[in-house]
Amino acid sequence: MQDTITSLINPADEKGQYLEGNELDKLKQYFQTGTLRVKAANQIGSSADSVISESVEKSLLYGDITLPGGNMYPTRRYAACLRDLTYFLRYATYAMLAADISILDERVLNGLKDTYSSLGVPIEPTIQALQAMKEVVTQRVGTEAGQEMDVYLDHIINGLR
Amino acid sequence: MSIVAKVIAQSDISERFLSSAELTQLQDFFNKGSVRISAAQKLAANEQKIVDQGSKQFWNQCPNTPSNSGNAQKTGLCQRDQGWYIRLVSYCILAGNSKPLEDIGLDGMREMYISLGVPLANLKVAMGCLKSVAMGLLSSEEAAIAGPYFDQLIRAF
Numbered sequence: 001m002q003d004t005i006t007s008l009i010n011p012a013d014e015k016g017q018y019l020e021g022n023e024l025d026k027l028k029q030y031f032q033t034g035t036l037r038v039k040a041a042n043q044i045g046s047s048a049d050s051v052i053s054e055s056v057e058k059s060l061l062y063g064d065i066t067l068p069g070g071n072m073y074p075t076r077r078y079a080a081c082l083r084d085l086t087y088f089l090r091y092a093t094y095a096m097l098a099a100d101i102s103i104l105d106e107r108v109l110n111g112l113k114d115t116y117s118s119l120g121v122p123i124e125p126t127i128q129a130l131q132a133m134k135e136v137v138t139q140r141v142g143t144e145a146g147q148e149m150d151v152y153l154d155h156i157i158n159g160l161r
Numbered sequence: 162m163s164i165v166a167k168v169i170a171q172s173d174i175s176e177r178f179l180s181s182a183e184l185t186q187l188q189d190f191f192n193k194g195s196v197r198i199s200a201a202q203k204l205a206a207n208e209q210k211i212v213d214q215g216s217k218q219f220w221n222q223c224p225n226t227p228s229n230s231g232n233a234q235k236t237g238l239c240q241r242d243q244g245w246y247i248r249l250v251s252y253c254i255l256a257g258n259s260k261p262l263e264d265i266g267l268d269g270m271r272e273m274y275i276s277l278g279v280p281l282a283n284l285k286v287a288m289g290c291l292k293s294v295a296m297g298l299l300s301s302e303e304a305a306i307a308g309p310y311f312d313q314l315i316r317a318f
Contacts, residue, residue: 001170005163009252009261018205018248019255024198027255031198034191038184045178090178094169097179097187103169 001106003098004030030099033148037097040145044093044137051136052085059132065125084121085129089137092152096145101155109159116160123160130157162264164190164257190257193306200303201251204295211294212243218290219283226283239279243291246314250295253310262310267317285318 002010008023019027044051060081066072072081091108095101116123134153138146162170168183179187204211220229228239245266252261274281292311296304 001166003163003166003169005256006166009163009256013248013252013261013265016245016248018208018251019201020205024202028194028198031191031194034194035188038188038191041179042181042184045184048178090176093178094173098165098169103173107173 001098001100002102003100007100007102033099036145037099037148040141040149041093041097043141044089044149047140048086048089051089051133051140052082054136055085055129055133056082058136059128060125063125065122071120071122071125081129084126085133088130088153088156089133092149092156095152095155096149101152104152104155104159108156113160127157127160130160162256162258162260167258167260193302196300196302197254197257197306200299200307201254203298203303204247204251204254204307207295207298208244208247211247211291211298212240214294215243215287215290216240218293219287222290223283223286226287227279228287239287243287246288247291247295250307250310250314254307259310259313262314267314270317281318285315288315288318 005027008019008027012019012023060066060072064070066078072078087108091104095104113123115121116126130153134146134150137149137153141149165187168179168186172179172183216228220226223229228236230236246262249262249266252265253259271281274284288311292308292315295311296308299307
């Protein structure tokens with residue numbers, strides 16, 4: 001995977017150059033937002049299960065999807081849904097810490113649409129749950145860190161569309 | 162790979178969020194961000210000086226070596242490589258770990274210099290001289306971050 005730092009170092013090395021002006025400014029910005037990122041990752045990681053329950057409650061729980069014939073019925077499929085949402089939250093948190101989307105492309109989105117379509121997992125409800133997750137996460141971590149998490153959760157949403 | 166990528170990769174392998182120890186490690190790294198940037202800037206600005214003064218020290222200690230053989234082309238290549246190692250140390254300082262040095266400059270290094278006929282023992286002395294000049298240019302806080310990467314470089318030879 002790439003992260004902000006590596007994505008600046010690798011092209012500089014290709015040219016045999018030190019990191020300078022613009023690249024160092026980007027790094028400086030990243031370092032300065034480090035505390036915000038670490039704090040948010042801590043808050044999300046320590047309450048991931050409740051973030052997921054709340055996101056499901058806000059989006060899918062009271063809909064037809066949890067009833068017989070729905071894609072979150074029976075319990076096995078409900079649990080699979082929780083597991084996938086937890087993956088999304090965990091990888092979005094990694095990407096937020098790295099300030100780089102590449103881990104989402106490599107580890108989450110690569111082949112996801114095909115997998116979901118072959119398993120019959122509906123895309124729209126998945127997106128609804130992710131939208132709800134954005135709201136729940138922002139409530140937990142505050143507006144500034146929430147906006148940063150939105151970038152990565154939105155990247156998953158756009159990758160599913 | 163940076164320290165950030167490293168802790169993420171190790172969390173990912175065990176399918177968990179980052180542990181509080183890992184988050185503390187990252188927080189410490191971010192806290193030193195401006196020192197890391199100033200250290201890297203100083204190495205970049207002084208590469209030539211570090212190489213020139215380091216070479217003088219090196220040739221004093223080790224006069225019989227390819228870079229001091231009177232062949233200007235050889236001297237040029239050896240000093241170019243020394244400059245590259247300073248650049249790799251600057252990457253490590255910014256990345257918070259030694260992966261850039263290992264991946265770019267140490268993996269295969271022994272085979273390369275043996276094939277070039279450059280004695281590794283001499284290079285070890287040369288790298289020590291680069292370190293000693295560089296340390297003199299950095300503040301104590303910057304040197305505390307840069308020193309271990311130079312040490313790893315020296316050990317590798």
